Amino acid sequence: MFNRDEGGRxxxxxxxxxxxxxxxxxxxxxxxxxxxxxxxxxxxxxxxxVGSEAKIKADVSAGSAVVAGDIxxxxxxxxxxxxxxxxxxxxxxxxNVLSVAPGxxxxxxxxxxxxxxxxxxx
Amino acid sequence: xxxxxxxxxxxxxxxxxxxxxxxxRLTDLGIAGxxxxxxxxxxxxxxxxxxxxxxxxxxxxxVGNDATVRQVIDVAVEAKVVLGIIPFxxxxxIAAMFGVPEGEAACDVLSARIVETIDTxxxxxxxxxxxVSIPAAKAEINCEENYKVTPQGRGTIGxxxxxxxxxxxxxxxSNPFDGRLEVVINIATKSGGWNxxxxxxxxxxxxxxxxxxxxxxxVTILIDGVPSxxxxxxxxxxxxxxxxxxxxxxxF
Numbered sequence: 001m002f003n004r005d006e007g008g009r010x011x012x013x014x015x016x017x018x019x020x021x022x023x024x025x026x027x028x029x030x031x032x033x034x035x036x037x038x039x040x041x042x043x044x045x046x047x048x049x050v051g052s053e054a055k056i057k058a059d060v061s062a063g064s065a066v067v068a069g070d071i072x073x074x075x076x077x078x079x080x081x082x083x084x085x086x087x088x089x090x091x092x093x094x095x096n097v098l099s100v101a102p103g104x105x106x107x108x109x110x111x112x113x114x115x116x117x118x119x120x121x122x
Numbered sequence: 123x124x125x126x127x128x129x130x131x132x133x134x135x136x137x138x139x140x141x142x143x144x145x146x147r148l149t150d151l152g153i154a155g156x157x158x159x160x161x162x163x164x165x166x167x168x169x170x171x172x173x174x175x176x177x178x179x180x181x182x183x184x185v186g187n188d189a190t191v192r193q194v195i196d197v198a199v200e201a202k203v204v205l206g207i208i209p210f211x212x213x214x215x216i217a218a219m220f221g222v223p224e225g226e227a228a229c230d231v232l233s234a235r236i237v238e239t240i241d242t243x244x245x246x247x248x249x250x251x252x253x254v255s256i257p258a259a260k261a262e263i264n265c266e267e268n269y270k271v272t273p274q275g276r277g278t279i280g281x282x283x284x285x286x287x288x289x290x291x292x293x294x295x296s297n298p299f300d301g302r303l304e305v306v307i308n309i310a311t312k313s314g315g316w317n318x319x320x321x322x323x324x325x326x327x328x329x330x331x332x333x334x335x336x337x338x339x340x341v342t343i344l345i346d347g348v349p350s351x352x353x354x355x356x357x358x359x360x361x362x363x364x365x366x367x368x369x370x371x372x373x374f
Contacts (some may be wrong), residue, residue, distance in 0.1 A: 012302060012329030013294070017279075020326045024269025035324070039270060082351045 014044075018053055033060075034069075041073075052086060059091075074108070124148075124155030124206075125179040127166050127194055130212045139178050140225050144185075144208060147229040155183075157338030160193075162325075167196070167197040174201040181206055183232065187213040188347045196247045198243060198367040199363050206232045206367040213270040213347055219284055221369030231369040240298035242364045243283040245357050250346045251298075254329070256355070260338040263305065263341060265330055273326075277309030279335060281357055286373045294327055298374055301361040302329040328363070 001072040013106035014028045020036040023044075035051035041059045042048070048093040054069035059088070064079035066089040074091040086104035100106070101112045126148075132141060148154045157293070158169045173179035182198050183206040183240050184190040191207060198205040208228040209217035224230050242249045256279040263271040264281070273279075282304045287298035293306040305327040335355045370374075 005267040012300065013303070013327065014329060015325065016271075017307070017309075017324030017326040019274045019324045020307060021272045021274055022269055023272070024265075026269045030329070036326070037274075 015122075026058075050087075123173075123178045123185060124153050124181045125170065125326055126155055126183045126185055126208075127169070127174050128159045129190040129193075130160050132186050132190075137210055137282075140210070141185075143167045143324065144229060147226050148232075151229055151233040152258060153229070153233055155179075155181075155317045160190075166190075166193040170197045170201060170203070171359050174203060179203055183208055185210060188262070189214050191216050191251070192348045194345050195225055195242065195251065195364065197229060198313070198365075199360070202365075204365045205210050205236055206366060208232070214294070215251060216346060219252060219286065219373050220366055221372030222367075223369065223371075234368070236368050237365050238368050238372070239362050239365050240374070241283055241301060241359050241361045243303050243357065244246065244279065244361055245281070245343075245345055245355050246343055246345075246350070250282050250283065250362075252282070252346050253296075254346075254355070254357075255279075255344045256281070256335060256337070256369065257341055257343070259341045261335055263307075263328075263333055265328070265333045269306070271305075271326075271328065273309045274306050275309045277307050278302075280306040280308075282306060282373060283359065286303075290331065299362075300329070301359060303357060303359050304329055305333070330357075333358075 008099045012030050014021055014032045016034045016036045018035045022038045024040045025039060026040060027043045029045050033049045034054045035047040037055045039057045044062040046063050048065040050056060050067040050071060051121060052068040052070045056071045056095060057073060059073045060071060061076040065077050066082040068084040070088045072090045077092045078096060080097040082099045082103040085101040090107045093106065094111045128372060129328055160166055170179060181204040185208045188210060194205060207217045207220060207222050209224045222231050243249060243322045245254050258276040258278050260276060261279060265271060281344055284295035284298040287293055294304060296304045305328040309324055337353050340353050341350055342351050343355060
């Protein structure tokens with residue numbers, strides 16, 4: 001049932017559900033799903049999902065991310081960042097590939113491939 | 123050499139016939155060994171340490187249930203001996219996870235000797251194999267001194283090393299080879315919408331190596347089913363420290 005060879009290397013999946021608050025410097029070696037509240041900083045080596053009811057006041061870095069809720073803080077994504085239609089980002093974005101759905105709000109600078117491409121205000 | 127630790131309740135008359143069958147089967151298989159019968163004032167760890175010191179015991183077999191295993195784990199890890207189980211009576215979740223059937227059939231599993239080395243969880247210097255359950259209470263979890271997790275309400279907390287959810291249980295499968303414990307927090311949150319009083323259960327999962335749980339009021343936690351009281355519980359994991367005899371129906 002379990003993969004012994006890879007078991008120790010993977011960080012496992014972290015879920016912060018509704019009704020749970022995290023304060024401080026949160027780090028994960030694996031994938032992270034957030035539906036609750038986070039204050040501080042978030043570092044996820046894998047994929048980050050921010051649910052529609054999530055409230056994040058933190059600087060965020062992740063391998064890739066899909067955001068449906070609110071983030072107040074700077075965000076750095078090495079892969080692709082998907083901002084879904086009701087998402088809101090108050091902070092600067094540094095990303096390799098960016099997808100913004102109609103209705104998503106970005107209040108901050110967007111930097112792609114290490115260069116500032118645009119400055120967006122909702 | 124095999125050292126068999128008989129729990130006090132196994133010596134009850136209702137288990138007499140089954141115990142006799144087990145002893146006969148162990149003799150037939152050539153794995154009979156020294157028997158230690160636990161009583162009210164006899165601790166398993168002292169006997170095991172003595173036997174290991176004498177160079178005798180290489181495999182310690184808990185004859186009983188989860189509570190019996192709980193008495194044997196610490197010394198089995200420290201003495202680096204193999205742990206086997208012959209389950210008797212109710213509350214045998216650990217044996218079920220190891221794929222060890224009850225009573226006489228367990229002797230064949232013991233004889234086949236499929237040994238796996240798994241992680242053990244530690245809470246307040248007591249080791250556990252499967253799960254520690256913390257009842258609903260106002261609590262906070264301090265994780266590796268970097269961040270704090272606070273359920274916004276009274277939530278139950280399960281800390282799992284080896285766990286496969288049963289019929290009325292939820293949560294992910296916990297892998298006893300990954301060097302982590304899964305912390306599963308379940309709290310009821312009020313939902314919006316048409317039914318104000320309806321509540322939904324939110325389940326958070328955190329894979330961690332070391333952390334502490336502090337509750338505002340004293341609570342009774344269950345360490346592999348065995349109660350323990352307190353307000354602060356320090357958790358850690360010891361990767362690859364326990365050798366266990368498993369059956370082909372093990373869940374890991």
